[in-house]
Amino acid sequence: MDTPVSRITINRLHPLFVAEVTGIDLSVPVSREDFRVIWDAFNEHQILVFRDQHFTDETQIAFGRNFGELETMIAHPGNDWNPGHISVMTNLGKDGNFLPLDHPAMVHRTRNEEWHSDSSFKPVAALASMLAAHIVPPVGGNTDFASGRAAYEDLPAERKAALENLTALHRMTYRDMASDTGYNDEDKKRHIVTHPVIRTNPVNGRKALYVGSHAQEIVGMPPEEGAKLLDELTAFVTQPKYFYSHPWRDGDAVMWDNRCTLHRATTFDKTKYKRKLHRTTIAGKAPDTAFGVMPQK
Numbered sequence: 001m002d003t004p005v006s007r008i009t010i011n012r013l014h015p016l017f018v019a020e021v022t023g024i025d026l027s028v029p030v031s032r033e034d035f036r037v038i039w040d041a042f043n044e045h046q047i048l049v050f051r052d053q054h055f056t057d058e059t060q061i062a063f064g065r066n067f068g069e070l071e072t073m074i075a076h077p078g079n080d081w082n083p084g085h086i087s088v089m090t091n092l093g094k095d096g097n098f099l100p101l102d103h104p105a106m107v108h109r110t111r112n113e114e115w116h117s118d119s120s121f122k123p124v125a126a127l128a129s130m131l132a133a134h135i136v137p138p139v140g141g142n143t144d145f146a147s148g149r150a151a152y153e154d155l156p157a158e159r160k161a162a163l164e165n166l167t168a169l170h171r172m173t174y175r176d177m178a179s180d181t182g183y184n185d186e187d188k189k190r191h192i193v194t195h196p197v198i199r200t201n202p203v204n205g206r207k208a209l210y211v212g213s214h215a216q217e218i219v220g221m222p223p224e225e226g227a228k229l230l231d232e233l234t235a236f237v238t239q240p241k242y243f244y245s246h247p248w249r250d251g252d253a254v255m256w257d258n259r260c261t262l263h264r265a266t267t268f269d270k271t272k273y274k275r276k277l278h279r280t281t282i283a284g285k286a287p288d289t290a291f292g293v294m295p296q297k
């Protein structure tokens, strides 16, 4: 019997990371052979852009489960207080009309315009996230990505050694907590966790800088000094050579590895153009080495 051959094609969209994946319909169950191709590409390219997908929430969740358990979002303004596996990133209300710019959900979503890694404020941070496009604006509203792996690999050896054993403190809220009306005082106290500044992908051993806006202090350093170092590292990761901006097309579904990339939303004319993307988030595992092999269903 012939070995099944995948018809998936993979093309790099950036010299250092990000690949476009075509030739597969993710709205139907994915074979183990095809998932092997996707899993390997995910670990290698860090960000996968799937074209011409037509997900429902159910099929998007089913595809995500190939990678493992999905996170359940707590109710907060960003998901219109609807907890579940799907977060809707949109400037539209339930009636399909534009939300006013001062609506709590709109104010909350502007926080996604800071560089971050999803759920880095949780004790076990997210493995991956996927955004599936339902409505895309004709101009603007890109999602920007930066590779903490490519940036790490360019650091001088002595800098890598100096960072190797540092641990950062992550908070759910951003540093400017006084203006953060989307969370109550209990939320602000919860979700203060620590993660290493350098993370290693157990599949290929590649290391990455793990920073972003939720990372706010370095354990064992004065707070201002740690914050300054983390700001410097985030600026290093997000410089143009490690940066990819994704302009959304109809049918796009983009999946990223939260262990080694940062991302941010970008703005668009939110009173003129409609935008609606549905997000699923795949939970991580502790320790990271639990992902040393392809997940089993």
Ligand SMILES: [Fe+2]
Pocket (backbone or CB within 6 Å): 112, 116, 117, 118, 263
């Ligand atoms: Fe995010």
